[in-house]
Amino acid sequence: MTTDSQFYEVKKIAEENKVKDILITWLLGFLGIHRFMKGFNLSGVVYLCTVGLFGIGVLVDLIYVIMDKPLMWQK
Numbered sequence: 001m002t003t004d005s006q007f008y009e010v011k012k013i014a015e016e017n018k019v020k021d022i023l024i025t026w027l028l029g030f031l032g033i034h035r036f037m038k039g040f041n042l043s044g045v046v047y048l049c050t051v052g053l054f055g056i057g058v059l060v061d062l063i064y065v066i067m068d069k070p071l072m073w074q075k
Contacts, residue, residue: 024037
Protein backbone atom coordinates (compact mmCIF):
# COMPACT_ATOMS: atom_id res chain seq x y z
CA MET A 1 0.00 0.00 0.00
CA THR A 2 2.88 2.39 0.54
CA THR A 3 3.73 2.39 -3.16
CA ASP A 4 0.22 3.61 -4.03
CA SER A 5 0.38 6.39 -1.47
CA GLN A 6 3.89 7.34 -2.63
CA PHE A 7 2.69 7.44 -6.23
CA TYR A 8 -0.18 9.79 -5.39
CA GLU A 9 2.12 11.96 -3.29
CA VAL A 10 4.59 12.32 -6.17
CA LYS A 11 1.74 13.03 -8.59
CA LYS A 12 0.37 15.73 -6.26
CA ILE A 13 3.80 17.38 -5.98
CA ALA A 14 4.18 17.30 -9.78
CA GLU A 15 0.79 18.97 -10.23
CA GLU A 16 1.67 21.66 -7.68
CA ASN A 17 4.96 22.31 -9.50
CA LYS A 18 3.12 22.62 -12.81
CA VAL A 19 0.71 25.20 -11.37
CA LYS A 20 3.68 27.09 -9.91
CA ASP A 21 5.51 27.00 -13.26
CA ILE A 22 2.42 28.24 -15.12
CA LEU A 23 1.92 31.15 -12.71
CA ILE A 24 5.58 32.16 -12.75
CA THR A 25 5.72 31.99 -16.54
CA TRP A 26 2.51 34.03 -16.89
CA LEU A 27 3.28 36.68 -14.28
CA LEU A 28 7.08 37.03 -14.46
CA GLY A 29 7.87 35.61 -17.88
CA PHE A 30 8.50 39.00 -19.42
CA LEU A 31 11.47 39.33 -17.03
CA GLY A 32 12.79 35.87 -17.89
CA ILE A 33 12.41 34.66 -14.29
CA HIS A 34 11.09 31.26 -15.41
CA ARG A 35 14.21 30.84 -17.55
CA PHE A 36 16.57 31.73 -14.71
CA MET A 37 14.77 29.31 -12.38
CA LYS A 38 15.30 26.45 -14.85
CA GLY A 39 18.99 27.34 -15.17
CA PHE A 40 18.81 28.80 -18.69
CA ASN A 41 20.70 31.97 -17.86
CA LEU A 42 21.55 33.09 -21.39
CA SER A 43 17.98 32.94 -22.62
CA GLY A 44 16.89 34.51 -19.32
CA VAL A 45 19.07 37.53 -20.07
CA VAL A 46 17.67 37.71 -23.61
CA TYR A 47 14.11 37.63 -22.22
CA LEU A 48 15.04 40.30 -19.66
CA CYS A 49 16.51 42.63 -22.29
CA THR A 50 13.71 42.15 -24.84
CA VAL A 51 10.77 42.03 -22.41
CA GLY A 52 10.09 38.34 -23.02
CA LEU A 53 10.94 38.44 -26.70
CA PHE A 54 8.38 41.22 -27.10
CA GLY A 55 5.71 39.10 -25.38
CA ILE A 56 5.66 36.42 -28.04
CA GLY A 57 8.30 34.30 -26.32
CA VAL A 58 6.36 34.35 -23.07
CA LEU A 59 3.21 33.12 -24.80
CA VAL A 60 5.12 30.34 -26.55
CA ASP A 61 6.77 29.31 -23.27
CA LEU A 62 3.42 29.37 -21.50
CA ILE A 63 2.00 26.96 -24.07
CA TYR A 64 5.04 24.72 -23.65
CA VAL A 65 4.69 24.72 -19.85
CA ILE A 66 0.97 23.89 -20.05
CA MET A 67 1.70 21.02 -22.47
CA ASP A 68 4.58 19.70 -20.27
CA LYS A 69 7.14 20.07 -23.04
CA PRO A 70 10.73 21.25 -22.47
CA LEU A 71 11.31 24.94 -23.08
CA MET A 72 12.81 26.03 -26.39
CA TRP A 73 16.26 27.66 -26.52
CA GLN A 74 17.36 25.92 -23.38
CA LYS A 75 21.08 26.63 -23.40
